[in-house]
């Protein structure tokens with residue numbers, strides 16, 4: 916019987932902290948995993964899946980998205996390193 920693989924360092928919504936290390940998600944370990952398995956374009960596409968949910972959950976009170984944008988996309992290099 917196959918088991919379902921649960922991702923390490925997955926987000927815990929609606930707070931969007933890492934389930935494993937408790938840091939803001941994406942935590943350093945998750946960012947490292949994403950960048951080792953994706954080029955920068957695919958990393959941005961990967962993160963865009965989470966973006967609308969993070970905007971709804973994390974801008975509910977202050978309404979700003981600039982810092983959230985940097986948190987979600989700012990760590991992805993513009994080009995393949």
Ligand SMILES: [Zn+2]
Nearest residue numbers: 924933936942
């Ligand atoms: Zn983590």
